[in-house]
Amino acid sequence: MRTLGIDLGTTYSVVATLDEHGRPIVLRNPLGEETTASVVCFESATSILVGSAARNAAPAYPDRTVALIKRQMGTDRLLSFDGVEYTPEAVSALILRALVDGVLPGRQPDQPVRAVVTVPAYFGIREREATQQACLLAGIDTLELVSEPVAAAVHYGFSETVGLGTAVVFDLGGGTFDATVLTLGGRIQVVATDGDTELGGADWDRRLVSHMLDQFTAQVRPDTDPGDDEVFMSELELAAERAKRALSTTAVQRVPLWYAGRGATITISRADFEAATRDLVDSASQCLRRLLAAAGRAGVSEVDHCLLVGGSSRMPMIAATLADEFGWQPRLFDPDLAVAKGAALRAHQILRMPVSEKTWAPRPRRAAEAPGGADISARGPVPTLGGPAAEPDPPAGATGLAAHPVAAVVARGLGPLVHDSHDKSGQRRYVWHVVHQNDPLPVVDRQITLATILDGQASIRIEVYEQAGAVESAEVDDNRLVLDGELSGLPPGLPAGSPIQLTLRIGLDGRLSLVATEPKSGAALTIEACIDGVLDGSGRERAARSLAGLAVRQ
């Protein structure tokens, strides 16, 4: 069975594996590209394009092309083409399927593939669960969802001689921004994480598009608004992205544009571009300050290395801001490929992990360890998932992995909705966070005691909310519903006020699970719940049927 590391990016995705010496290598798609555009074009009812082909088709099929779908993961957004509705999970599954088929040509449909798939560290429960569903739909046996900066750090730990120290991984990709403080050394341990799932290269592109549109309109004075023309705008978006990249190495770009028979060449300077996007850099700086404060609270106040990953961190304004405002000397570290390579390393690390390392069993923390993070060190040669490997397993020593296990933290605070009936002004509803941002993962047994309200109550409604903003708040509106369900099977005849024990667990990959019991009888209760905005089992079956008939071309 093939083992892959997949960086499922907002704008570009990458697939890596390990070579026979245990070194991470990127697998190229059928066009010979290392990165595949995360774009899908639904060109007909039976055929779709993925990657560069879809991106290039966008001006011709603007209303049939889907980009930035990662930003919709965990929402109930539906896209409709040729009378079929597609969820964000389904569109992501099409990208994943094209990625895997593209790098493993000739693979039979029944030949399984196992992979570590990366997600932004700042992804919450819904987005992680949606990513997991997308992998299932694509027929991928997911070994783990690993945080993108952790994957980058695993690759860094592998490829560099890293001494003990602390690193900030600044990951500015196409759609998301993640900032993570980790300690490097015998193990890679996340100390704190912060970020913004709505901040990435696509936002710089939008600013540039609007700047270029203004300039063009001022020069050409067209009779109709080119901003309303989907084809012109689609071409302008491609031109803006190209100009943005070029401005990372040149001071001025000249871009010819045509609309309704009139043309003009507009000039964009790096200084203008930087001025038009200053507030975006400021948002990233703000995240970093929160991150450093959280790291400080966890006892880590010095930063030894600053690693820049993600294609957008190539913009000179990023390194300049980090040097000016934080006094760091940032280093670009394999910005397009580090995450996928780290995921491939992590996949092989997991396959060498003893079974017990992947369970919920708490592990004792040694006094010398930095706070935050449970040890999941790779210790044994016990492959635990899937069948025998078809490709040779790289030697453990060669990968250097035993020296670089990882530990992660919770991205966002989490807890149940509580109704407080003692408040005289009426019933107050608030979220009681029992898990906090930057708590070490896994969260093994967070106990919550609920109480029945009525005599002989047969079931209890349970809602779990997750912090939506940058900081934890008990106000319901500052949180978002992640789990909505019902506990049933309560023993008959329970008096009102009987306690019900709910145990909340979050796995190493940030995924949530619940167990409920009635403590007197010890009866396990049935939980019927769904993660809000995510496909359930029957939704997945429906989606699988609609994807089955689509031929994918790259």
Ligand SMILES: Nc1ncnc2c1ncn2[C@@H]1O[C@H](COP(=O)(O)OP(=O)(O)OP(=O)(O)O)[C@@H](O)[C@H]1O
């Ligand atoms: N030289 C460059 N200068 C500026 N931006 C660049 C450059 N090269 C790539 N980018 C931008 O980097 C982004 C892609 O980076 P990357 O592939 O790391 O993101 P992603 O993995 O798709 O997104 P995410 O990690 O947010 O999900 C795009 O917005 C692209 O325009």
Ligand SMILES: [Mg+2]
């Ligand atoms: Mg990325």
